[in-house]
Amino acid sequence: MSSPNLRRHPTCIATVCLSGTLPEKLEAAAAAGFDGIEIFENDLLNFDGSPASVRRMAADLGLAIMLYQPFRDFEAMPREQLARNLARAERKFDVMAELGVENVLVCSNVQDIAIDDPSLAAADLRLMAEAAGQRGLRVGYEALAWARHTRYWRQAWQIVKQADHPALGLILDSFHTLSLGDSLEGLGEVPAEKLFFVQFADAPKLSMDVLSWSRHHRNFPGQGDLPVVDFARDLLAAGYTGPLSLEVFNDEFRSAPARLTAQDGIRSLIWLESEAGGAALPAPASLEGVDFLEFAVDAAAGQELQTRLRALGFTYAGHHRSKAVDLYRQGHVNVILNMEQDSAASEHFQLHGPSVCAIGLKVDDASRAMERARALHCHEWRSPVGPRERTIPALRAPDGMLFYLIDDRDADRSIYESDFVLHPHAAADIGSEATGLTSIDHIAQALPAHRLDSFVLFYRTIFGMSGGTVHEIPDPYGLVKSRAVVSPDQRVRVTLNVSESGRTATGRFITAYAGSGIHHVAFRTPRLFETVESIDRAAARMLHVPDNYYDDVAARLGLDDTLIARLQRDGLLYDRDAQGDFLHAYTEPFHERFFFELVQRDGYTGYGMANAAVRMAVQAQLSRNGAAHAE
Amino acid sequence: MSSPNLRRHPTCIATVCLSGTLPEKLEAAAAAGFDGIEIFENDLLNFDGSPASVRRMAADLGLAIMLYQPFRDFEAMPREQLARNLARAERKFDVMAELGVENVLVCSNVQDIAIDDPSLAAADLRLMAEAAGQRGLRVGYEALAWARHTRYWRQAWQIVKQADHPALGLILDSFHTLSLGDSLEGLGEVPAEKLFFVQFADAPKLSMDVLSWSRHHRNFPGQGDLPVVDFARDLLAAGYTGPLSLEVFNDEFRSAPARLTAQDGIRSLIWLESEAGGAALPAPASLEGVDFLEFAVDAAAGQELQTRLRALGFTYAGHHRSKAVDLYRQGHVNVILNMEQDSAASEHFQLHGPSVCAIGLKVDDASRAMERARALHCHEWRSPVGPRERTIPALRAPDGMLFYLIDDRDADRSIYESDFVLHPHAAADIGSEATGLTSIDHIAQALPAHRLDSFVLFYRTIFGMSGGTVHEIPDPYGLVKSRAVVSPDQRVRVTLNVSESGRTATGRFITAYAGSGIHHVAFRTPRLFETVESIDRAAARMLHVPDNYYDDVAARLGLDDTLIARLQRDGLLYDRDAQGDFLHAYTEPFHERFFFELVQRDGYTGYGMANAAVRMAVQAQLSRNGAAHAE
Incomplete structure (x- = not known):
């Protein structure tokens, strides 16, 4: 299943990606098939058992402990703190020795008092590397995107290069690089043996400070919008042979079942390696x-x-x-x-x-x-x-x-x-x-709020579909978020809908259905007016559209009165984008669950999201009016 | 109950603040005691009933319809669009006439093609005001914080002044002003009769783009961090006599029960008016x-x-x-x-x-x-x-x-x-x-995730307590957010804890307790070492702290070995801030519900948040180990 000439890189996941106690995290990583784990320090601190017991637990599960992280705010501090920082490092080396882990991640200093002097940073890191090396350990230096001075990997590399110690190398992180709009261009100049470790995270494009973005909204490669594949391609081209590791801070991952998250993680890494020109799928x-x-x-x-x-x-x-x-x-x-x-x-x-x-x-x-x-x-x-x-x-x-x-x-x-x-x-x-229905235009799937990334990854990796923008639709009882995944030639389209609120149409579906499932199906016709006029609208239970909707569409889009009258008579909704027009109509829900949609798509690329709010409002009203309408 | 010499301003709330169908929104506003409502246009469009029926519904509930909003992207468009925009306005005036509402809110143009010419904007708005005036309607112009050209109320005022039409005035919005770091300084120059309407929203301080901030995170005055009281004070000083209205876009309000939100809204406005020097409480x-x-x-x-x-x-x-x-x-x-x-x-x-x-x-x-x-x-x-x-x-x-x-x-x-x-x-x-316990140091309350703002408002308005920063604590099964409210002299402290995840300690409490309630109580002692040594720790079920915690505290804070040994022997946790030291210890949960905490506070102002993660991890492990430990 992989190209015979390309060895698959070891796979690794940081414990912070997974929910639960430390044993649960390790079990989930092992069950998903990871080769190793990064121990995120707080997961160890909060665990009521010795580092040696963690080492045994990992070994029993067949997991290598590949990295201990993070060690913060070490280099280029005012001189009086150096000794204390080195003492702090020695204490952590003790823990590492007990854990049986060779590599520690030192992330670049974020303290205001850190001194802006790469040579000083190099000298300090050399001291730490010397101490580590004497114990058979290695120090990897990583540039944090929000550090005080060292924010780019090239800066970190200059420091590592200057320090010039065999126990000191570079750690790269796709989020820290890509969130700053940077890339791995020029990585070829770094000797491959100096690339100690690489962490991967993707993220949706969000406009917020990079620290909040990083701490709450990272996700797995293939789930977000960052050019992680390009990053991985440059990395493999530079001769990196170490583990591909996932490090994701995500509020939903923190609460989701660890096994599901770990399964998504391994899927993400296998896909990423293949996309980046490594072992191919x-x-x-x-x-x-x-x-x-x-x-x-x-x-x-x-x-x-x-x-x-x-x-x-x-x-x-x-x-x-x-x-x-x-x-x-x-x-x-x-x-x-x-x-x-x-x-x-x-x-x-x-x-x-x-x-x-x-x-x-x-x-x-x-x-x-x-x-x-x-x-x-x-x-x-x-x-x-x-x-x-x-x-x-x-x-x-x-x-x-x-x-x-x-x-x-x-x-x-x-x-x-x-x-x-x-x-x-x-x-x-x-x-x-x-009645003129020719094909299935799209399928709409409702998911529990925390499952959106998981399904985007499924459709993207398994079927090669690509994810669009997230739209927000105001249901009367909360926001619904909708993201479409579409096959390359648009012949298969799935919209994925989630809602934090249990009271929205999506939330009610999830409760009634007890899981994620198909919420509605849209059939396509080349002539929706004729289709609707040829069906028994009462028997088909076509959804009534409020008159106020037509007043607004007329005013907003400047449609002529004849068209408005015809839309209103046939109960059709209208939308348009730069590519063309869209006509559609909904049925009432079947068993308060799914419904059908009839659509005519004339070049239009969307899903009538502009009209989803009125549909949700009418369906909510029907739902409140109870069984009489909604069966 | 109010100062005899100050008339209370009419209170109003925009329908977009409240969840549900339009009738539900109106009923909630009336039940809470509002004098009037703003009709947010989409709430009308999605409603399957005529504007006249909405007018009757509001009248039956004793609510005045005080504003119709928003009318977008009108002024200073390329000339060929002016006629169409005026025709669009006429259609909306028809709706307003049927609704029986006098005022429409025109928000400043956000379109890229809008022309940067205040005189043109003034001329266009004068045309619209003339058309409105002929029908007995009024146009209020509001500066949107993210508009193409008119972002500050002073710019909007210059345009209104130049247009110089009796049916054209200014609408102010606290969020649009304060989110840009602006204030109402200078409002005294605007004749009071030109202040047509004022909308209020607060918001937490968040670093994100102002549009996302506005669309998702606004809240009621008293719930956020903006200087809304100063804004209101300047407004009242300028002689404004119109309604005080709430306009909040908030994801949680959209899904919360409308009646609870409306009750918070009226509480917020009454408090705001009093704080701003209006009718006093x-x-x-x-x-x-x-x-x-x-x-x-x-x-x-x-x-x-x-x-x-x-x-x-x-x-x-x-x-x-x-x-x-x-x-x-x-x-x-x-x-x-x-x-x-x-x-x-x-x-x-x-x-x-x-x-x-x-x-x-x-x-x-x-x-x-x-x-x-x-x-x-x-x-x-x-x-x-x-x-x-x-x-x-x-x-x-x-x-x-x-x-x-x-x-x-x-x-x-x-x-x-x-x-x-x-x-x-x-x-x-x-x-x-x-055993040396002298007083109740603080009380911790767990709330359903969407109720945090409501309780902050309660403690702030009823008891004059003030809210601190929101802290995020990683429970093994999701993030917990904690915000303290404290009385002016710190003699009463309550921490409010929420979690989006149902699997965290907070989430489990909410489920088990079926609502919000007291999650733990902290007793204060001046000498925690002595207290702990004088109690029967087994009978009191003191929570065991992992050894790894002490290794880290020693390395991180550089505590001396004697202190560390004593902390570890007595099972105490340690934290410090710029003001002083904090020692504390927890008990195991009682009935998987609440627990006690013993604290020694030596100048320290916080709540040991840095140690909450280890407590949650140990409690989660106990909870998983089942009844044997947790009773």
């Missing part, structure tokens, strides 16, 4: 579209959903050869209603109620895609297959939902033909579009 | 200390708590004349164990389990304090009083906890003498300090 699949959606339902919910689908113009297309599964179809949209007992779907139904339990993605090469997913520690799923049915490779998303990878290259017929007894009219029916 | 009480703590317990928990208290050196001092209530005492610390059936305490016990249900505060003037509290919409509490017992005025905190106000000026004996049958040794026992 198989290329991601080319995603050709969402081929089907599978709903887990019982008989009653199945009946109800079927009624809604028929109202939207879907027709019954057949039933599964060996399971209690029906297929509905319009255009290229296949909707599967799974009522099979004792199946993955029935388990899903037990846990979550009626909801989407699987998504079929059309891919160019399912086996390569599965190989990539496995290399990225993604769980494979094998469902029972009946005679004459096709085995469809599948993987589990972090929330347990299944993604089937449909690859028709070597098939003489579609999965619908092989696995279903199709209704006579259905076989040749792919082109039929009763 | 009675002065806050002088707080002379915490006189007693009352625990709601059943017989079993009472027995257990009594054992712990005895281990700390408390002695039984008597029982209540008419209730199942016991008094324990040491030094000036009175601890009341309330086991009375069918009482406020038993209700508290039913809701929350064994916990502090009331706090007795020694005050200089209880009736003045109660008058102030009532004027600030605080609920008064009257408990049943037996014969010969003293009636103690009490008020309810926002979480339902009771604060008794003890004022001994006119009493011939203490409440303990009047309400309790004291044990023979207790009457003259005030000075006895079996």
Whole structure:
């Protein structure tokens, strides 16, 4: 699963990335498959056990202790403090010896009284390195982005170079470098053996002071907006052979289950190394579209959903050869209603109620895609297959939902033909579009607030999708944040929605659904006016749009009265961006859970976020009005 | 309750401050006692009902609609857009007419293409004011802190002055002014009749871009760090007679129950007006200390708590004349164990389990304090009083906890003498300090994450306490934020703790307790070494401190080996600040809920926050180890 000529770098994670007690952190790192850990000093201080016991615990788990950190405010202090600082270092060397760790991270001094004299810093660090070296230890010097004097790695390197001691080297950190807009350009001049250790963190672009940004909002490579891949590429090009380590301070990571965080961490590092030209992963699949959606339902919910689908113009297309599964179809949209007992779907139904339990993605090469997913520690799923049915490779998303990878290259017929007894009219029916719905435009997924980064990483690393800007939408009961992930050619789009408030539509979904799941599905039509006019809007339960909305759209966007009248008559919402227009309409929620959206996208690249607030307000009102409207 | 010569200004709140649907927002504003509301435009757009129905709804609730807002990006646009912008204004005037609102807020243009020409802005606004005036409406122009050109109120005033139209005036906003470090100095030059409307918001000091700061982190006057009182004082001095209105964009307000937010809002405005020299409140009480703590317990928990208290050196001092209530005492610390059936305490016990249900505060003037509290919409509490017992005025905190106000000026004996049958040794026992505990140093209260601002406002407005810096403490399972509120002479100190994570000590408390409550109580001693050595540490369940902690304190603070050895032997923690030293020790949690702390404060002003992380780590480990340790 990696290029034969490239050795994979050891992987490491700082204990500060993970929640819990020190033993829990170590167990999570080991379970995820890391080679080693950095001991963040406070995790040791707060642990009621000796450093020697930590050493044994790590060894028992197969983890190397690769770094002890941080040692602060050492170099270039007023002279009277030097002796005390060296004494402090000796005490920490004692701890390191007991821990069995060779490397300590010294971060550049942040004290106001630190002296602006690189030569003095070099002399001090040489003294510390000499003391360390005598005990077989090594000192790595790292430039903090908010240090008093030494903020850039090149400054740190000049100091290390001047100190010129074999037990002194450089530690690099992607956040400290990239947060200042700097890069590793010029790293080639540093001898590779002087690169003692490298820490990685990404971060979303935020406009705040760099210290707060660093302390609260770092995340794993692939989860943020920094050019971490470029950083890693320059690093590998400079001949670095040491561990790739994660050091992330993040408020959500601090409270999230450590095992989930650690799994994301190892996925992030494997992806990063591959992207940076190190040990390579198989290329991601080319995603050709969402081929089907599978709903887990019982008989009653199945009946109800079927009624809604028929109202939207879907027709019954057949039933599964060996399971209690029906297929509905319009255009290229296949909707599967799974009522099979004792199946993955029935388990899903037990846990979550009626909801989407699987998504079929059309891919160019399912086996390569599965190989990539496995290399990225993604769980494979094998469902029972009946005679004459096709085995469809599948993987589990972090929330347990299944993604089937449909690859028709070597098939003489579609999965619908092989696995279903199709209704006579259905076989040749792919082109039929009763109300004009042609494809799945996007899928919206609601996640618990702290899971956004995890899912962005999943879609980005497994499927090669890329994440857009985070939008904030005011639901009447709190903010909802929405971030889209999109495949390179935009044929698969997923919006990820989170809310800190349990009272928003997203929050209510998470509570009712008991986890993350598909919140709504948008079907695309080339002609939304005609689509809406051809469906039974009452039976389809199309959502009513307040008249005030139209008054404002008219005033705000200067739409002409004829268009406004037609939008209002058909209950459509309107948005536009620099690329084009967007028309859309929503249904009322089904079981207070998911709903459908119908969209017409004429070059427009967004998701009608400007209109999401009015949708949420009307849905909230329906929800308050209770079962009468929302069933 | 207000100065007879000062008329109270009308109070108003923008609908964007409150969560929910528009009807819910209006109901909450009316219930809290506001005179009027600002309609934030999106709240109308998202409402499925006509502006006329909103007008009726407000009228039925006794609310005036005082402002319609905002109208954006109007003035000084390229000329070809002027006609369209005026047409847009006319459409909004139609809505305003239907709403029955006279004033519209025009905020200064943020568009890149806006022209930097105050005269052009004045000419445009004059056109808009002329159109408004013809319909009996008025236009208020407000400088946005992040506008393209007009960012300061003085610029806005120059434009309004130049436009010189009776239907055009100035709108001021404390956030836009103070966030730029500006003030209202010079406002006296503006004729009072040109001050159309004033909006208030406070905010914590945060280093981020002003737009994000404004959109997410504003709060009510008294909850933040901006000099809003100075702003209000300058405003009143300039002769402003219009409404005082609140406009706050805050992520937590968006999700909090609207009624609680509205109650805080009205409290904030009444306080602000008084502080600014308007209609005055009675002065806050002088707080002379915490006189007693009352625990709601059943017989079993009472027995257990009594054992712990005895281990700390408390002695039984008597029982209540008419209730199942016991008094324990040491030094000036009175601890009341309330086991009375069918009482406020038993209700508290039913809701929350064994916990502090009331706090007795020694005050200089209880009736003045109660008058102030009532004027600030605080609920008064009257408990049943037996014969010969003293009636103690009490008020309810926002979480339902009771604060008794003890004022001994006119009493011939203490409440303990009047309400309790004291044990023979207790009457003259005030000075006895079996283990040296003399007083209550501070009380720590855990709050749900979104309630911090509400409680800061409560302590600040009702008791005249002031809020300190927010500290962040890394619990193993997430961050805990802590902010202290302190009385002017530091005799009453309360730390308020919140956590976004449900897995931290604070989060677990909130879940177990089902609300906000007292999380721990710190008793003060002048000699902590002696105190700890005189108590039965096992019976008192003193918390064990890891050895690693002492290694680090020694290295970090350079303490001498003798002191370190003694700290370690006695299980004490050490901190210091510029003012002095701090020694402290914790007990294990009682019923996984609250714990006690013993402190020695030698000039030190803090709360040992530097040591809170190790305490939380050890407590978390105990909690995981289960009932064996934590009872």
